[in-house]
Amino acid sequence: MSRAGDSLLQRLISRREVGVFFGFLVLFGLIGVTRPDIFLNWGSMSGITSRLFRSVAPYIIIGIGMSYLIIGGEFDLSVGSMYAVGGITFAMLMNDFNLTVLAALAAVLVVGGVVGLTNGVIVTKAGVPSLITTIGMMSVLRGIAYYFTPAGSRQTPDLALIDVFGGSITVAGLEIQNQIFWAIGLTVVFGFLLQKTRFGYHVYATGDDQEAAEMAGIDTDRVKIVNFVLTAVLASFAGVVAISYFGSMFGSAGIGFELLVIAAVVIGGTNLFGGEGTLLGMFLGSLVIGVIPVLLVLNGMPVELQEFLTGVVIIVAVLLDILIRR
């Protein structure tokens, strides 16, 4: 064995994140090719960009937990229902039980924690596969979300503090939703923790080879339970953020989120079977997922074509990334 230093460029290109970023840029650039009138208009374009980030913020927030879980060798299909229960209970606690914003938030996060703990314990201690456990939990939570919305939906009350999650700030004439800051902030913090802490190291090892990790003394059950808790807490937080922004949430909110979020995580280069991946990849993967409908809507695609093209674009975006890195 002899080894010469890898060039920085080579290392960079071989990283999945760069490929995904490139894929995103291509899709984004396609907006410019197809609608130069909008692309070159600062006002429209900054609005579109800001909305793009806003619309993927919940995916990113949930995707943080999902990345931990998937890197650690499990996944969670109940996040969409958890998102609904999170948002709906947040509103309910403030309206019907007169809790303050912070108390309601705390209660919601605790509920999320309990749900995640339940998922984690059933998976690790009873040995029920996470697919079954979280499909089951998906139904259970959806039932609860429906139960708590007898009139179809719940609305947040008019409390100033809610704007911390749902409000926005205006910078140089551009309105930026606070959600975006939450999504970026949480990604940075949890990305740091995943890369730099012992727990993060254990997440990777657990997903890489659970038996080896156990034989090296890692409590893989604990790692997985923490990941399940983190995911459910973040999903319920995403629900809080969403209802704070929209002012309202239906019992059916978040249906289908699980696949979107998992897709974003996998597009970002995380191995679905564990052991590899980064939050940066998930972040970029979410943007890819989010930019596709923007591109199609701006071009006024008819409804059937939208569905069709969405599929084509997802595959092509990832294909591009793979071909580039070859």
Added chain:
Amino acid sequence: MSRAGDSLLQRLISRREVGVFFGFLVLFGLIGVTRPDIFLNWGSMSGITSRLFRSVAPYIIIGIGMSYLIIGGEFDLSVGSMYAVGGITFAMLMNDFNLTVLAALAAVLVVGGVVGLTNGVIVTKAGVPSLITTIGMMSVLRGIAYYFTPAGSRQTPDLALIDVFGGSITVAGLEIQNQIFWAIGLTVVFGFLLQKTRFGYHVYATGDDQEAAEMAGIDTDRVKIVNFVLTAVLASFAGVVAISYFGSMFGSAGIGFELLVIAAVVIGGTNLFGGEGTLLGMFLGSLVIGVIPVLLVLNGMPVELQEFLTGVVIIVAVLLDILIRR
């Protein structure tokens, strides 16, 4: 090492299939506990049982391919859309293009084969993860299904041969849908092939350790492509069977099937990460999935509770199975 012969009973109990069967019996028995009036009436009970099998027949037919795929280390989320496209094109070819039943069937299966081939080639040759490929294909096919149903749905014409798929025979006063025979027949044939042929052995080895299988000379790409083709063909066939029975199919038919079918496969003991599983398990897993709504509707559960209890029952059924085999 010294080894005494395992007792038959021990071997039996340790098999996942027995646990799942037991789980199914418990749920089925619960019908008797909660609605003895119906349970003890041969006429209603035989009808309910026959309809239960009927309702899971499409899951089973698709589940055969999905089992092959999952055992071989991949999966397919596009089966629900493929099912819709299969049924809808079947009707369209007969109505608008005047094809005979058999010609339409052949064409539909070819379409399924092409879709499966596409999935398989993108996954194996281009290296796009099957999650992304088949989520993409799910969208593409759904778009096609919508496009082919401008009036919302398609109906089959009145051709006698369609009854081969959608009709029924009456045995001792009990109406048994032909779908059930298709589901059982295909399970037996493909179960036999999976257990007894070289290809079947290669499916297991590929899912167990792809690298090892390749290093042993197995063309794992071929194995996976064949599995993708089989899955898509069976999914389109399930669509044909379904539209033949219902007489009509919506563009939105089959949404959510992918998770139901994967859940049935996993409940039946197949390892989601490949290398282990049987079709018998999938068959029983489908019955578990199918009996839950029967039990809940017979007891007049309102929607929210139904959703809630479905989740609880799924988890508990699998938990039971695991606890029994401990």
Added chain:
Amino acid sequence: TQGDDSTDTQGGGDGSGTGTAGDGGDGGGSGGAPNYQLVQLNPPPTTLDFSSEPEARQITMVTHDASTSFFDPTIGGLHDAASQMGWEATFTGPSSGFSVQEQVNILNSVVDSGPDAIATTIADPAAYDDVINRALENDIPVVTYNTLALDREQMRNKYGRALAYTGQDQVAAGYVCGLSMLEKLPDDASRVTPGLSDPGHSALSARAEGMEMAVRQNSDVEVTDRLNYTGDSNEGVSRIENHLTANPDLDGIMGADAFTWFIGNAIENQGVADSVVGGGFDLTGETLEHINNGNLKYTTGQDPYSQGYFPTMQMFAYMDRGMPPKDYPTGAEVIDESNIEFAQERSGGWGQLREYHGA
């Protein structure tokens, strides 16, 4: 045991779409025979008893989509009627979204469970044949509501009778929605967009079709391609906003379903309430609030409450008093700033009503 009730006029549609209910509402016949509904007297599967407390019965109401909030008032109406008569009521359907096949499976189990009466939507002209006939053979009377994909003649062929329908023709309802849009648009308006949350949901497509028909038939306003704003607020509001950005000359946008409030949110976010007319369907609290704030100009209601109340009442009249159920058009009511106050007061109660009934 069932006879036939000869021909009626105004059989709706061609049977391939949904919501083409038997009789039109107030569309009116163009000359010739007036609207009529000839009712054949099918004796109920019960023995009439006018001299004592009516029996407590069980009615099950089945929908094609139990995941939407649309039916919340329907559930309230169902329980109002049931509790007035001392009946038991259940509302069920596919909880994971619109699915005819799943609904048929559920209907089968409902028939097995043996209720006294069933009210169901019929969202497809073929898929319900077996199960409805099985219900009728088991002496369980069936009425339909909200969505009916068959005309009376077709039902007679399939079921040996025309099932009564309580609801509105979806295309006609969409037509009303389109007319309202035209009314709210300024004179120089040139483009409007119909939107919906699910292109695979035939009732929504039918409403969108009606909207488009109304605009095209009664004005020169251009109708753009439909916008799919999905059932997810997160995605949907952004899509609508982007659509507004992409079409700065757009004058109106109307939704075909309960997610019409996304349009209100988008208009509010973009601050274009003065230049874009927003409107649509259904009476969700969010949509009404937007009308109240001026972000939306109107919405179209089709009285979902009555879709639960009257089928149940009709079943009582039929099973205990021998009066066969009749079609009951729930019409299309337009809510705008003129009547929003009352509409909000009324809609605010559905949740409480369900809680009151414990349903």
Added chain:
Amino acid sequence: MSQQDPILYTERLTKRFGNIHAVEDVDFEVREGEVMALVGDNGAGKSTLIKMLCGVHEPTSGRIFVQNEEVSFDDYNDARAHGIETVYQELALAPNQTVAANVFLGHEPTRMGRLGRWLNLVDEERMVEEAKTNLDRVKIPVDPEAKVENTSGGQQQAVAIARALQSDPDILIMDEPTSALSIEGARNVLRVIDDLRDQGLTIVLISHNIRHVLGIADRVSVLAQGRMMGVREADEVTRNEIIALMMGAEDESEFEEFDLSRTADEEGTTA
């Protein structure tokens, strides 16, 4: 060199997998500060025995004592808490992680400073450096920042050994630690074992190389078909006696029939 106090012993330890009796009624004793070799034919139960001693397998029956106290290990960490560290035959590495991460798997060094300690921030520089130091002890060249998956068979074994050395245990169990190593590599590992004994560590060594075993061990325990066949002082026993025990036979001569044509068969001489 070896003291007389058993630091670790088992009583009628048994492990069955279904109807396979992998380890049966084994009394195994290790004295403080000695190198105890454990030998036996393939499938004799060596790995299964030591996996019970380090918490990976739960015994079917029997008892384990460490420092005269009965123990029952739920997992590997329990064993580790009692000062037992293991090099597994199957190595137990996380293939997609780096060599350095694997050397410290489960026991990553954390940064100084309040934040570092509170968050358990991994001190990556120290990790890479110490991994290098540990790998240097066995002198097998391997890049601490390479993915384990991309290293050679011998390099992987070196990583597993380096991991065990890193933790400073009381009792070190090594299951065929030199099987994939070059002559130099194996020699280095034996030298390290010798050093560790000098520092007072107790070592259990599993190896098929009887020459290595007799060269380094104080005593030799022999397993055959899951049963303990006997224990011998290393300097009082011959290679052929051990082989005879391993085969469960009494007469040594029967194991001598094979001789490769052109060179002296290494298996036939010495001890």
Added chain:
Amino acid sequence: MSQQDPILYTERLTKRFGNIHAVEDVDFEVREGEVMALVGDNGAGKSTLIKMLCGVHEPTSGRIFVQNEEVSFDDYNDARAHGIETVYQELALAPNQTVAANVFLGHEPTRMGRLGRWLNLVDEERMVEEAKTNLDRVKIPVDPEAKVENTSGGQQQAVAIARALQSDPDILIMDEPTSALSIEGARNVLRVIDDLRDQGLTIVLISHNIRHVLGIADRVSVLAQGRMMGVREADEVTRNEIIALMMGAEDESEFEEFDLSRTADEEGTTA
């Protein structure tokens, strides 16, 4: 015993992984009917070299010739079609399948009869039986119907060897086939290699056990740091010369410093 025609040779064969030069400009030649040993330190590039010869790795550059014909293997089956069979260092077994299925992995025997042949029905009885026969050749006791995952390290190696024996190749490449085997097991494998050579097979043997190598091989090729250091006739070379080549050194004496206290170090004698 060895003929002079090369059945297999490479020209300037090179394999790089990114910037790691695992094999560099290697000319490797194997003659028909000989046992060619390939030795080298850990990480020298032995496994990488042979993985190019059996289609697992694609060479970065260089050429491979089999029976004087240039070949380029896309995958393992291409190599197999040229009569090359391999026992991999990492064994390449499917852990959840049975021992018998693994012995025949990828080449399951099919049933007679039209249906059997048409459907490629696996003849399970024959498979189990032949697996037994093959395993018996290396005389390591293992249940052919056990899951591989549940067998011991040595048993797994025996399965991998049995698999190679089952296919009747022209050239058999064995990457450290005896590393996990007991003395008896290793001896049996060497004996099998000897028999195969007598039957005219060509064998490439990678091993760290120089004694085994010199005992069985006709010639020895030495790799160091990815480069071919030289080829020697086995009966004309000493153990220490080989070690010196492996280390890339000229002076042999420097490898003799380590000597365990109480027994003659096996590494120091014989050849």
